[in-house]
Amino acid sequence: MQRSVLVGLLVVVVGVAGYLLTTRAPGPEPPPLAPLVSEMPAAPTVSPATPAPPALPAPPQPAAAPExxxxxxxxxxxxxxxxxxxSALVADYLRGRGALFxxxxxxxxxxxxSARIDYQRDGTWDETWTREEGTAVRTLAASGDRLVLREGRWQRDPP
Structure with a gap:
């Protein structure tokens, strides 16, 4: 019993000593700011007799390329x-998303x-496309106009 009390007392003493050795006393108070500010050099002054150089115009900003x-x-x-x-036929290339193609x-x-497009999916074909001489030709059902794909744009086909 006496031995366990001594061991317990030793553990407490070592713990307190470790705590006291690791804690630090508060450091010195930081110096007040007033003396530091007074030691700073004064800002340079510009004489009113010396005119400022003219400002250069800003270079024009390049226009952003349109998306x-x-x-x-x-x-x-x-x-x-x-x-x-x-295959010989694909009845709905877009699989229900948007127009029927x-x-x-x-x-x-x-x-x-060839291809046919029904924009409203109402059973009426709005456009018929054909492949002619390596390009696509659109025929609009409502007006009968023909549009040819040239240089990445749809252009009216002259009659």
Whole structure:
């Protein structure tokens, strides 16, 4: 019993001594700011007789390039012209998202020959596209106008 009391007392003494050795006395108070401010050099003064040099005009900012418009019809034209045909008919290329876009490979040569678009999915074809001489030609059902894809733009085909 006496031995356990001595061990307990030793643990307490070592703990208190460790605490006292690791705690530090508060440091000196920082100096007041007033003497430090008075020791700073004075700001340079500009004589009113010396005119300031004229300000240079700012260089013009370059105009930001406009964001290229992503025409979904150009994407679909790319499908008609570039993607290989894997069947004779794809009834809904966009799978229910947006317009109904139907692709056909009538001659089964592995290239899409034509497409039809129903924008409202109401059962009426609004446009018919064909592949002619390596480019896409759109025929608008409402007006009969023909638009040809030239240099990345749809242009009216002269009669």
């Amino acid at each position: 290229p418009r992503r025409d979904p019809l150009l994407t679909l034209a790319h499908v008609l012209l570039e993607e290989p045909a894997h 139907e692709l056909t490979d009538a001659d089964r040569d592995g290239h899409w020959d």
